[in-house]
Amino acid sequence: MNKQLFLGDEAIAQAAIDAGLSGVYSYPGTPSTEITEYIQNAVKKEHIPFLHAVWCSNEKTAVETALGMSYAGKRTLSCMKHVGLNVAADAFMNIAMTGINGGMIIVTADDPSMHSSQSEQDNRIYGNFAMIPVFEPSNQQEAYDMVYEGYDLSEKLGYPILLRITTRMAHSRAGIVTRDRKPQNPIRLEKEAKSKYILLPANARNRFKRLIEAQSAFLEASERSKYNWFSPPNPSEGGASSVEDVGRAVVPVAPPSGGHGRERGIVACGIAFNYLQENFPNGFENPVLKISQYPLPKKQLLQLVEACDEILVLEDGFPVVEEQLKGYLGTGLKVHGRLDGTLQRDGELTPDKVRKALGLEVVSPYNVPEIITARPPALCAGCGHRDVYEALNEVIKEYNAAKVFSDIGCYTLGALPPWQTIDSCVDMGASVTMARGAADAGIFPSVAVIGDSTFTHSGMTGLLDCVNANANVLIIISDNETTGMTGGQESAATGRIHDICKGIGVHPDHLHAIVPLRKNHEELKALIRKEIEYQGVSVIVPCRECIQTHARKVRKNK
Numbered sequence: 001m002n003k004q005l006f007l008g009d010e011a012i013a014q015a016a017i018d019a020g021l022s023g024v025y026s027y028p029g030t031p032s033t034e035i036t037e038y039i040q041n042a043v044k045k046e047h048i049p050f051l052h053a054v055w056c057s058n059e060k061t062a063v064e065t066a067l068g069m070s071y072a073g074k075r076t077l078s079c080m081k082h083v084g085l086n087v088a089a090d091a092f093m094n095i096a097m098t099g100i101n102g103g104m105i106i107v108t109a110d111d112p113s114m115h116s117s118q119s120e121q122d123n124r125i126y127g128n129f130a131m132i133p134v135f136e137p138s139n140q141q142e143a144y145d146m147v148y149e150g151y152d153l154s155e156k157l158g159y160p161i162l163l164r165i166t167t168r169m170a171h172s173r174a175g176i177v178t179r180d181r182k183p184q185n186p187i188r189l190e191k192e193a194k195s196k197y198i199l200l201p202a203n204a205r206n207r208f209k210r211l212i213e214a215q216s217a218f219l220e221a222s223e224r225s226k227y228n229w230f231s232p233p234n235p236s237e238g239g240a241s242s243v244e245d246v247g248r249a250v251v252p253v254a255p256p257s258g259g260h261g262r263e264r265g266i267v268a269c270g271i272a273f274n275y276l277q278e279n280f281p282n283g284f285e286n287p288v289l290k291i292s293q294y295p296l297p298k299k300q301l302l303q304l305v306e307a308c309d310e311i312l313v314l315e316d317g318f319p320v321v322e323e324q325l326k327g328y329l330g331t332g333l334k335v336h337g338r339l340d341g342t343l344q345r346d347g348e349l350t351p352d353k354v355r356k357a358l359g360l361e362v363v364s365p366y367n368v369p370e371i372i373t374a375r376p377p378a379l380c381a382g383c384g385h386r387d388v389y390e391a392l393n394e395v396i397k398e399y400n401a402a403k404v405f406s407d408i409g410c411y412t413l414g415a416l417p418p419w420q421t422i423d424s425c426v427d428m429g430a431s432v433t434m435a436r437g438a439a440d441a442g443i444f445p446s447v448a449v450i451g452d453s454t455f456t457h458s459g460m461t462g463l464l465d466c467v468n469a470n471a472n473v474l475i476i477i478s479d480n481e482t483t484g485m486t487g488g489q490e491s492a493a494t495g496r497i498h499d500i501c502k503g504i505g506v507h508p509d510h511l512h513a514i515v516p517l518r519k520n521h522e523e524l525k526a527l528i529r530k531e532i533e534y535q536g537v538s539v540i541v542p543c544r545e546c547i548q549t550h551a552r553k554v555r556k557n558k
């Protein structure tokens with residue numbers, strides 16, 4: 001038996017390698033980034049042949065590339081943070097129509113409580129929307145097993161699987177039992193490939209019918225899944241159940257106490273099951289339905305409903321299951337959870353919140369010592385973004401109504417003191433497009449500040465719109481030659497940002513490169529001033545490597 005300590009992200013990565021992965025295609029985003037990084041490191045360390053581990057320009061290109069590998073019959077993975085699936089959604093929804101050939105798993109790492117995100121979003125809804133199976137592990141070992149076995153299921157069903165994890169699952173460690181490594185699939189093309197992948201209306205209608213027909217197989221897979229199980233009340237005791245009752249149960253169940261029993265059943269989804277276990281280390285007192293695979297296992301749900309008058313739904317994220325239960329189980333059954341206030345509607349689920357929802361006293365053994373105070377994030381000393389904001393601030397002060405639309409990356413910290421330069425940060429690429437819209441509305445000067453990775457992810461098309469419209473905007477691409485915010489992954493167009501802008505059609509007279517250093521402060525200010533005054537599209541590319549990425553490279557070379 002090989003047991004190793006892994007982060008949830010690492011367990012997923014190792015499982016994919018062990019399952020015979022041929023390609024991981026991703027775009028970085030906390031808390032998913034470590035999956036792809038782990039595979040990249042493993043490829044280097046173990047010299048795994050024919051395993052591609054690649055950062056793509058964005059999540060959509062990543063998922064589509066993964067589909068190309070699956071088309072050839074090989075196993076593939078694509079990982080992203082929750083908002084990344086919004087970017088990949090066009091591909092994602094249509095892959096549910098085409099189906100797959102080689103096994104395909106798409107990982108969405110959701111971030112309830114928004115520890116490092118601009119929105120809270122539960123991507124189980126995307127799985128439901130696309131009508132494909134969803135896995136939601138309750139612990140890291142399950143995450144490993146689900147990925148290891150998930151490729152077989154994906155190939156058997158002919159559809160991709162969405163693996164949904166949350167921040168705690170991704171970033172906490174557990175001992176993982178790993179399994180034997182399988183060989184990669186050979187290239188294996190399908191006979192009916194054209195009718196499957198050419199989604200012309202006639203084919204697409206057939207494919208959608210197939211997807212609808214496949215739902216019964218997905219439901220059967222959920223109902224038979226070892227990751228979903230119902231622990232019924234023991235009929236003779238009138239309360240708790242025994243381990244034997246649940247077949248694959250992983251927790252012993254204690255005798256009933258204090259009048260708890262069959263009247264209140266608990267549905268615990270994904271990591272919420274883990275939190276429930278934490279509160280009942282000696283076994284559950286209520287009937288429990290554990291759910292880690294979707295579509296919802298109807299058979300087990302009906303068993304739970306028969307055994308209980310009320311149901312408490314524990315899930316980390318949106319009230320996805322709670323809403324479905326309220327809908328399809330009809331009236332007469334009380335369903336509690338995030339919708340009726342038993343649990344807080346927003347924010348991450350925690351063992352203490354579960355405890356409170358169960359009506360138990362919350363005693364937190366961990367108090368944060370007073371000496372620890374909150375420290376707001378800040379740009380590193382010596383960061384090139386600082387030089388950009390210092391110059392920009394001095395120039396825009398000369399105008400009454402300047403607006404600076406920004407984007408997502410380290411440079412978003414320009415929102416905070418001492419700079420407080422930026423007026424927006426919405427979604428990747430929105431700086432350029434919002435600046436154009438505001439300019440159209442009459443805002444002057446209308447400036448965008450965007451990072452290099454964000455620019456190649458989603459800013460380039462917006463710049464083309466600006467060029468086509470000859471919008472009166474100044475776009476500053478603050479190029480630090482890396483994807484700084486997520487830990488310094490390579491940026492898709494390092495060394496080529498200037499040429500890309502030229503290719504998009506920015507006039508060479510209004511396209512400038514400069515090194516953002518104190519000694520160039522006056523020159524940068526003069527450039528900004530000059531280009532604000534130009535009536536049309538101007539782009540300034542201040543370019544200096546992120547000092548953290550640079551320091552990492554130096555350490556590595558030593």
Ligand SMILES: Cc1ncc(C[n+]2csc(CCOP(=O)(O)OP(=O)(O)O)c2C)c(N)n1
Pocket residue numbers: 027028029030081083084085087408409410411428450451452453454455480482483484485486491546
């Ligand atoms: C759709 C989406 N994907 C991924 C992320 C995670 N993310 C936030 S900023 C960023 C890129 C930052 O790189 P860059 O634009 O070069 O700016 P830097 O942090 O280097 O200053 C990423 C990948 C996100 N917020 N949204």
Ligand code: SF4
Pocket residue numbers: 378379380382383384385410480484485546547548549
């Ligand atoms: S990590 Fe790099 S880009 Fe981010 S603040 Fe630090 S120096 Fe600047």
